[in-house]
Amino acid sequence: MNKLLRPKKIKIVEVGPRDGLQNEKKIIKSTEKAKLIKMLFNAGCEEVEAGSFVRADKIPQMADVNNLIGELKKLNIDLSKCTFLVPNLQGLERAYNLGITKIAVFTATSETFNKKNINASIDESLKRIEELAKVAVTYKIEMRGYISTVFGCPYEGIKEGQNYLKFLTDLARQLFAIKINEISFGDTIGVAHPDQVEEFSSHLLEKFGNKKIALHFHDTRGMAITNILTALNLGVEIFDSSLGGLGGCPYAKGATGNVATEDLLNLFNNLKVESGLDLKKYAEASKFILNELEKETTSKFLLNYFKA
């Protein structure tokens, strides 16, 4: 295996408090969420996706965002390291007024998924993001972009081939053009496999380099770590993950959601790739929130770590 391209240091974007928690049924109090985020920064996190400004009735777990930000301030948490998902201008105004300096915006490679998820075509979602971006730039708010269903869609299946890669690259290019700083390519339903990851990653790295490309895997079929190693060996150095594997998959009841950050740490620690994260403190944060959620981790590694 060609390990010459493998980075010595990677960045993990912790998405547990948003992408993870929003797929958990039990509502967690703002004080507990803030405590969790504090623990994550204490464990070495560089960047935490902390919440979102979506409609409270659509995603009740995220309804407390104003309150949460108040709690984060009370704990002296550096808000510049916290990202908040923002779907529209109204959300952007709220975020700005609360002192948020980093937001995430989102679209998908699937028309059907976008229609069902945000009631917009891909083009319409790009226009919305563009409007948002114009204002965000004047507010000096940094933007992260999510592209969902990159490796497969629950409605449109798996797309591959040169035309699809060209479409994907064009989509990413449009986002970079409007000052999106980093794009996270998501395997929303956990169907990616290593050869596909290799093909897609090589293509994206060739077009955009490895400083603005993140990969976001779900471990629905137990393939996330294999995919991450494949991408890592090609030079990808930004990965999204969720502490303890928080979050189910809304498209398959009972299925596993985001890959657990601890699984990444197990891999990176073994390979001596620096993540800056402290596994012990991380596992404590997971124990705390899993206890709040009254559930077990979906990570075999972490389960074993807890028992050892």
Next chain:
Amino acid sequence: MNKLLRPKKIKIVEVGPRDGLQNEKKIIKSTEKAKLIKMLFNAGCEEVEAGSFVRADKIPQMADVNNLIGELKKLNIDLSKCTFLVPNLQGLERAYNLGITKIAVFTATSETFNKKNINASIDESLKRIEELAKVAVTYKIEMRGYISTVFGCPYEGIKEGQNYLKFLTDLARQLFAIKINEISFGDTIGVAHPDQVEEFSSHLLEKFGNKKIALHFHDTRGMAITNILTALNLGVEIFDSSLGGLGGCPYAKGATGNVATEDLLNLFNNLKVESGLDLKKYAEASKFILNELEKETTSKFLLNYFKA
């Protein structure tokens, strides 16, 4: 990634009915075991580890081996494709008298593990195997060898470096010298990681080629498939696995045991590597035995497959 060495076709040795079941508490009847083995061959298995001739009081799940072989014969199962674990000459005689033509023998790279497991030093275990092998050869019985704790031992930890690799190679060479046909190198406690697998596999492939080398991973920490892909890309083409991920880990209560055959099939099918196994029929066999055991699979892929 250099995929030039990746085999187009691999062999899976199904160890569920022995290595898997022997770590399950609920005793399965011989008729049900035979039915399971029949389903596995119907799903395309080339080789099934079907049972063992160890002491009935030590491993109650394997106490019915005489009966099981009777049931296999009733179902017209080709016994030449069934391997039975044999610890000593007495077991060999029993196997021979029942018409068995393929046995597995075992040792480990750890003195402590061997002492606790078979009450013998590594050298003593080699002597026992040698005595066995002499007789087996006269009976025209084919032999498979297991080396346990290759990647880590519950008592002696993880060993690496050139001296260890030399020791491992010498051990394997001694087994090949006494007509052991194929050696399965085991990650008994599921601690192997990809760089270690790469180092060990490259070394073993260089010394022995890829026709007699099998790898046997446990998914205790969710790293088995990542390790298997790493080895596959280097040319390893024989892998042991257990349907549905049957079998716990006797050294860590509640931890995951053998990697699930279906996880391998998910990987190999995605990579278009031929295994000869039918996933649908395999999943049916797993459903049958998991139902008998009254437990859920440990495989995220299979869990998702069942729910889809």
